[in-house]
Amino acid sequence: MSEARGSADREGPPAGEPALKTVAMPGDANPNGDIFGGWVMAQMDLAGAVPAVRRAQGRVATVAVEGMRFHKPVFIGDLVSCYAELVRVGKSSMTVRIETWAERRIARDRVKVTEGVFIYVAIDEQGRKRDLPGV
Numbered sequence: 001m002s003e004a005r006g007s008a009d010r011e012g013p014p015a016g017e018p019a020l021k022t023v024a025m026p027g028d029a030n031p032n033g034d035i036f037g038g039w040v041m042a043q044m045d046l047a048g049a050v051p052a053v054r055r056a057q058g059r060v061a062t063v064a065v066e067g068m069r070f071h072k073p074v075f076i077g078d079l080v081s082c083y084a085e086l087v088r089v090g091k092s093s094m095t096v097r098i099e100t101w102a103e104r105r106i107a108r109d110r111v112k113v114t115e116g117v118f119i120y121v122a123i124d125e126q127g128r129k130r131d132l133p134g135v
Contacts, residue, residue: 013101013110018081020047024074024102035074040100040114041065047082048096052120055086055094057133060120063093068116077105080113092129093121 020043028039045062052060074080081101088095100114124130 013081013112014083014085014099016083018047018101019050019084019098020082022080024076024078024080026076029076033076035076035078037070040070040074040080041068041116043080044068044082044098044100044114044116045118047084047100048098048118049120051084051086051096052094055089055132056120056122058130059123059125060094061123061127062118063121064119066095066117066119068114070114072102072111072113074100074102074113075104078102079105087117089132089135091135092131093119094132095119 022043024035024039028035030036049060049062079102081103083099083101085097086094087097096118098114098116098118099112101110102113103110122130122132
């Protein structure tokens with residue numbers, strides 16, 4: 001998903017398995033039948049934590065969201081897949097780029113609905129910042 005791979009020019013989702021897959025349900029929708037943006041953001045946060053926890057080899061906390069763009073709505077019944085890639089590692093922090101794709105329930109079209117950059121920090125059992133292993 002890095003810019004070097006031309007994610008803006010790609011016609012389909014990133015290669016590999018998504019970090020998270022879920023179905024958008026009626027309880028996640030507004031009265032118009034569109035899924036709330038906050039629900040989508042929460043799914044992205046969960047997905048981004050997957051590579052962050054693996055790299056941190058332990059607990060992490062979300063500390064920032066650097067830019068997020070909603071391209072298209074998510075609808076009830078869409079299969080939502082979040083692809084997460086670790087793009088930067090610091091002393092205790094990690095930057096993860098996330099793309100969210102929806103497979104439409106009936107047409108089965110796949111569309112990029114959201115993308116964003118989330119920052120996580122490694123934390124200890126007391127919730128204090130800690131160095132990443134191997135840094």
